[in-house]
Amino acid sequence: MRSHAPPSRGIPPRGSHDKPRHPFPRIFFLVCVILISKVGVLLSEESENPPDSSPKYSATLTGLESEPRIHAEILERLVTFRSQDEPPANRPLLARQVERDRQKLVDIMKSKGFFDVEVTAGIEGAEQTLEARFVVTPHERYRLDPPELQLEPPDSRFHPPAWESLDLHAGLPAESARILLAGDALIQAAHDQGFPQARMIKRRVTRDPQTHRIQTRFHLDTGPRVHxxxxxxxxxxxxxxxxxxxxxxxxxxxxxxxxxxxxxxxxxxxxxxxxxxxxxxxxxxxxxxxxxxxxxxxxRKPRTWRAGAGFSTDRGMEVNGGWEHRNLLGAGERLKSDLKLGVRTVTINNTLDIPDYVQRGQNLKFSGKLDRSVEEAFESVALELGAGLVRQVFAPGGEGSLSLHYRLSEVLDLSKEDKTSYSLLSMPLALTLDRSNDPLDATRGWRLFGEIAPNLAVTGKSVHFLRSSNKISRYASWSETPDLVLAGRAELDVTLGAEQNDIPADNRLYAGGGSSVRGYGQQMAGPLDDSGRPVGGRSLLAVGAEARYRFTETMGGVAFVDAGRAYTTVLPDWNETMLVGAGLGFRYLSAIGPLRLDVGVPLERRGAMDAPWQLYMSIGQAF
CATH class of the missing domain: 3.10.20.310 (membrane protein fhac)
Incomplete structure (x- = not known):
């Protein structure tokens, strides 16, 4: 019987299939070793340079003491000077930053005309007490020779401006910005003379190291002169x-x-x-x-609907709405209809503007107004019809108008308990100048309004008189995106040719209210009768000042002071004390304009005749 020895351990039996070992475990092991070693290196570098151990350094610049303007500009533009509070992580990174700034400094000096400048830069001192030093040797500054201009085509009718007007005449420092701006100015001058396709073919600058002079040659292609x-x-x-x-x-x-x-x-x-x-x-x-x-x-869509509301403690709630058609007959005719409903007033106002009447920029305007008012001084029902010409003057923002208005009214004078009908024909001549930057929320500029309006009596109960109205406002801020705006206004109105009691109560002058002297009730800043009712006046003087501060993009606050009153005399009587109101306000800057909320208090309170405070809510600034 034949016996078989068992196969040796680790050696496969003869005749079996050889299976190669899979390489994945060995590769995985090598990858793990590499990763562990990399992590160790990173941890050791982190321990040597922890985040809070960046080298502190100071920076100095010498050699430009005679050029303070350039010295200050370099300090602003070089990273090494601007980032001392946020230094690089280590000294080698700081050294690279200093070298980059050295190259930038050379470029800046050459742009200023110092073409032979030498700049050395380096780092001195030990860790945490490093000093980045820049040493500039500017050498002589290059100056301009008389520039030259070559035109293409040579017979062009272009008349170049004088080099002096372009700030490029001989002897000036050869600054690159000066040369570039002069080239742009030449192109703009060509545009202004009727060459819209003008372009600079070549701008050649030649430097003479011996004389330290720069010769500039401009090659301008004007293109055709266009009509x-x-x-x-x-x-x-x-x-x-x-x-x-x-x-x-x-x-x-x-x-x-x-x-x-x-x-x-x-x-x-x-x-x-x-x-x-x-x-x-x-x-x-x-x-x-x-x-x-x-x-x-x-x-655009030619029709627009509008709606709004307002509230004040002296007038109560008011709502208003309107409709507008901007192209009624196809030639830009604008028809507007406005309705105001309130506790004290109902007004329907319609206007029709016909643009470019007879000549460009002149509009023909028709108006019709029906008004029912219940005021502190009077109650009235009035119908007013008007027509006039409106023309742009002193553009931009200037407008002059001459119109004719007929007013038929029935007025109850509450002070005298007398109801009278009046019929007046007036011819206002007005001038408006608006140089502000925003009609609803001005931050810069000014506005001026002046009007002279003779009023002629049509019926026996009416009287002749002349009314002059004058208003001015001014706005000032200290930046392009102002957070703080100071605004001021003044108004002076006078009436000539009639006695106080002969002027219809609804045509007298009144002060007080949200658009006049805040803190006092509507029409209450002026003379009062024995029962505390306002009687109006023949003249009016009012001034006001506001400080408007914007907290966010959409919210702001206002502090204001108003002063003024109506006077029974033809001109303001300086012996009578002006009434002063002050207060605070809130503004929400919406897409349709500022939403206004003001609280005013009378500083010259006249007992029970003046409420301790007044609240005003509306759209738009007070002025």
Whole structure:
């Protein structure tokens, strides 16, 4: 019987299949070893340079003591000086930062005309007491030689401005910004002279190290001189094309000027009919050699509904609404209808504006107003009809008007318990100048309004008198995005030609209320009768000041002081004490304008006749 020895351990039996070992365990083991070693290195580096052990350093700059303006600019622009409170993690990183700033410093000095400048920079001292030192040797500053201008084509009708006007005359420091700005100014001058395609072909600067002078040569291609042709309007919508073309503020054939293109855009934007207005010059002239002006328009919806509300302790709740059609007959005719309902007033007011009447920029305006008022001094029902011309003057923001108004009213004078009917014809001549930056929330600029209105008696109960009204306001701030705005206003109104009692009670002058002397009730800042009712006056003087502070993008506060009163005399009587009110307010800056809430107190309170405080709520600033 044949026996078989067992196979040796670890050696597969003969004839069995050899299976190769899988490499994954060995690779996994090697990867783990590498990762552990990397983590160890990172931990050791972290222990050597913990986050709070960045090297503290100081920085100095020497060699520019004779150029304080350049010295200050460099301190602002170099990272090494700006980031001393946030230093790099270690000394090698700081050294790289210093070297980058050294190169930047050289570039800055060359841009200032120091082309031979030498700058050394380095780090001195031990860890935590390092000093980054920059040493500048500026050498002599290069100066400008008389510049040269080459025109293409050579017979161009372009008349270049004097080099002195471009701040580029001989002898000035050869600063690169000066040369670049002069080149841009040459192109702009060409545009202003009717060359819209002007471009700078080459700007060549030659440096002479022997004389330390810079020679600048400009090569300007003016392109063709352009005269404007027809205005081509794309997609005017429902607006009459002839009305739009009449609004163009120049005649065909005039030389091109950038302002004429902008004036064209403003002419169409000013109609209020379009949400988008784009104006550009055609790429080629027409058959007559004139260049058409292309206008692209996107029409707005012509109708608008409005609604609002207000409240004050002296007048109660008031709601108002309105409807407007900005293109009633297709030529920009604007019909507005407004309704105001309150505890003390009901007013319906309608106006129709016909633009560009007879000539461009002149509007014909019709108005009709029905008013029912219950005031502290009187109760009245009045119908007023008017027509007038309104024309832009002293643009931008200037408007002059001459109108004719007829007013028929029945007035109950509460002081005398006398009801009288009046019929007056007035002819107001007014001038408005608005140089403020926002009609609802001005932060800069000023506004001025003046009006002279003779009033002629039509019926026997009425009297002749002349009314002059004058208002001015001023706004000031200290930055482009102001948080603090100071605003002030003044008003002076006078009445000539009639005695106090002969003037209709609804035509007398009154002060007090949310738009006048806050802290006093409506019409209460003035003379009162024995029962405490206001009697109005023939003159009025009022001043006010506000400090408006914006806490956030949408919320702000106001502190205000108002002073004024009405006087029975023709001119303000300085022997009578002005009534003063003061208070605080809150503003919510909404998309439709500031929502106003003011609380005012009378500082010259006249016993029970004046409430201890007044509350006012409305849309828009007080002035």
């Amino acid at each position: 404007l042709g027809d205005v081509v309007i794309d997609e005017p919508g429902e607006v009459d094309i002839f009305f739009l073309k009449r609004r163009v503020p120049w005649n065909r054939g005039v030389p091109y000027h950038p302002k004429r293109i902008e004036e064209t855009r403003l002419a169409f934007t000013g109609t209020g009919l379009f949400g988008v207005v784009r104006v550009r010059l055609a790429e080629q002239p027409d058959d007559r050699g004139l260049w058409p002006v292309l206008v692209e328009l996107k029409e």
